[in-house]
Amino acid sequence: MNPVNQTTIDRYPTSLRMLHWVRAVLIAGLLWAGWHMTGMNDEVASKYELYYPWHKSFGVLMLLVVLVQIALRWRTPKLPQPLETLAGHERFLSQLVQRAMYVLIVIVPLMGYSMSSTYTMSDGVFFFGVNLPELLPKNDDWFVVFQWLHKVLAYTLLGLIVLHVAGALKHRFFDPDPRNDVLRRML
Numbered sequence: 001m002n003p004v005n006q007t008t009i010d011r012y013p014t015s016l017r018m019l020h021w022v023r024a025v026l027i028a029g030l031l032w033a034g035w036h037m038t039g040m041n042d043e044v045a046s047k048y049e050l051y052y053p054w055h056k057s058f059g060v061l062m063l064l065v066v067l068v069q070i071a072l073r074w075r076t077p078k079l080p081q082p083l084e085t086l087a088g089h090e091r092f093l094s095q096l097v098q099r100a101m102y103v104l105i106v107i108v109p110l111m112g113y114s115m116s117s118t119y120t121m122s123d124g125v126f127f128f129g130v131n132l133p134e135l136l137p138k139n140d141d142w143f144v145v146f147q148w149l150h151k152v153l154a155y156t157l158l159g160l161i162v163l164h165v166a167g168a169l170k171h172r173f174f175d176p177d178p179r180n181d182v183l184r185r186m187l
Contacts, residue, residue: 019069026062063109104157111150119143
């Protein structure tokens with residue numbers, strides 16, 4: 001690697017890089033499980049005995065991970081800034097997508113929690129065997145609203161993730177300026 005690249009690439013702190021990849025794996029698994037389990041026939045026992053409880057547990061875990069990540073970002077005095085070598089519209093789009101993802105990564109699990117809390121047939125939200133308190137009253141009309149929001153916002157998050165990954169790959173493999181390789185900041 002030449003010295004020019006070494007001085008222009010500033011990486012995120014190790015803690016934030018690790019949480020980024022843990023969160024990425026959790027979200028990928030949650031999206032897959034959510035899509036898979038909702039497509040299963042209701043008569044399949046594992047749908048309610050395995051998929052839903054684990055989806056809820058990992059959803060709460062992912063929410064906790066992102067809250068820790070947000071707290072660490074606030075406490076970290078100097079984080080990498082958008083690369084000046086990127087076009088202005090790319091910097092703007094990158095920041096917009098990242099902020100929207102953070103918002104959705106918090107809201108989607110909260111909508112899932114709200115779904116489980118309000119559904120009259122739900123046993124609640126389990127977090128790896130611990131029954132979390134239900135803060136909302138049982139109300140199937142509200143359940144339908146939270147269910148719709150959880151689904152639509154999860155698909156919106158998936159779309160933003162595709163943009164995020166496509167942008168990182170574009171900068172890594174297709175940009176003529178090697179300094180635009182934003183992926184190196186997270187490796």
